[in-house]
Amino acid sequence: MRRAGALLLALALTGAAPAAAQTDPAEAARAADALREAGRSLDAADSASDRVAALTETIRAYEDGLAALREGMRRAAIREQAIATVLDARRDEITQLIGALSGLPQSPETLLLHPAGPLGTARAGMMLGEVTPALQAEADALRTRLEEIALMRALQESAAETLAEGLAGAQRARTELSQAMSERRALPRRFAADSDRLRALVEGSDTLDGFAAGLAATAGPTAPEDSQPADFAALKGQLSLPVESTVLRGFGQPDAAGVARPGLVLAARPLALVTTPVPATIRYRGPLLDYGNVIVLEPAEGYLLVLAGLAEVYGAEGEVLQGGRPVGLMGGADPKTAAFAGAASDRGGDLRTETLYMELRQGGSPxxxxxxxxKDKD
Structure with a gap:
């Protein structure tokens, strides 16, 4: 029975967690390198000819690096917990293993003291020859798991400093981007916004649908000059989401309260950068109803892209943006380093607590x- 228990312990120790849960230290190193490279890009952005574009790329780099670091910390925490759980469940058997190892003779001469004489000595030698390798294998497996726990903890401790620097760098980049957007020279304008008419439309609209319909009915050319409906339609299936996110609710899918909206609800990280997926004219930017800050983009005649729920929006009505240019930031706040690390282990490595609502309208209808x-919306 004791030997069967020892074999069970050996199997448990060598199979403490599935291989998929293991953390490659090289992954953590790559995440740290990505954050350091983002820091160098942030320093270089001061001298870039297009500072807005440079800062946009820098923020994206920070977001990717922080997401990779979150995932590495999450996997390390899961792996450590899995090993610790198995070891704790086998505490009694491990105690027996340690006792058995400590009771083994340290030198062959000890066998000469066997009271049964030469025959007893021979039998004892045969038993030790059979048991010792198994005990040693179990001890080696235990040592490997304890060393892996130490590695997981070292990875998380070393990530803390990199994490703090990355969070601070990302915040600095966002601040500098907001400043660069306010200081930039005026972009090309497709039309001069009628502020009075826009204000009246906002105040007179009691739904997003009514506001968008009224905006679409505005006379005059407003889409980018080189943008045609046929060209925009050709991009179907190729656009990137305006923010690093996952789809929380699909088109017409009701929420917990049973309310269905004709758009996508995207789950994004706090303070994530929002960009325009295509070249577009800003038709409206500012607060609207209970949607928070809204920006309405016109990528082609007859099409409107509505992004609602931003904490900060950039630009002005009538400006023509290139694809990939920033239009705002999500709300929320990055947690402090300790909270960040704790959240990574408790709820997953990539907390997407902010929501962006997106509608695409064609001919006035969603x-x-x-x-x-x-389709890579992760």
Whole structure:
């Protein structure tokens, strides 16, 4: 029975957690390198000819690096917990293993003291020859798991400093981007906004649908000059989401309260950068109803892309933006380093607590945006 228990312990120790849960230290190193490179890009952005573009890329780099670091910390915490759980459940057997190892003779001469004489000595030698390798294998497995726990803890401790620097760098980049957006020279304008008419439209609209319909009915050319409906339609299935996110609710899918909206609800990280997926004219930017800050983009004649729920919006009505240019930031706040690390282990490595609502309208009516965007929405 004791030997069967020892074999069970050996199997448990060598199979403490699935291989998929293991953390490659090289992954953590790559995440740290990505954050350091983002820091160098932030320093270089001061001298860049297009500072807005440079800062946009820098913020994206920080977001990617922080997400990778979150995932590495999450996997390390899961692996450590899995090993610790198995070891704790086998505490009695490990105690027996340690006792058995400590009771083994330290030198062959000890066998000469066997009271049964030469025959007893021979039998004892045969038993030790059979048991010792198994005990040693179990001890080696235990040592490997304890060393792995130490590695996981070292990874998390070393990540803390890199994490603090990355969070601070990302915040600095966002601040500098907001400043660069306010200081930049005026962008090309497709039309001069009628502020009075816009204000009247906002105040007179009691739904997003009514506001968008009124905006679409505005006379005059407002889409980018080189943008045609046929060209925009050709991009179907190729667009990137305006923010690093996952789809929380699909087109027409009701929420917990049973309210269905004709758009996508995207789950994003706090303070994530929001960009325009395509070249577009800003038709409206500012607060609207209970949606928070809203920005309405016109990528082509007859199409409107509505992004609602931003904490900060950039630009002005009538400005023509290139694809990938920033239009705002999500709300929320990055947690402090300790909270960040704790959240990574408790709830997953990539906390997406902010929501962005997105509608695509064609001819004044909402259409399902999902087919327009590439399928890698993670």
């Amino acid at each position: 259409v399902d945006p999902d087919p327009w965007f590439a």
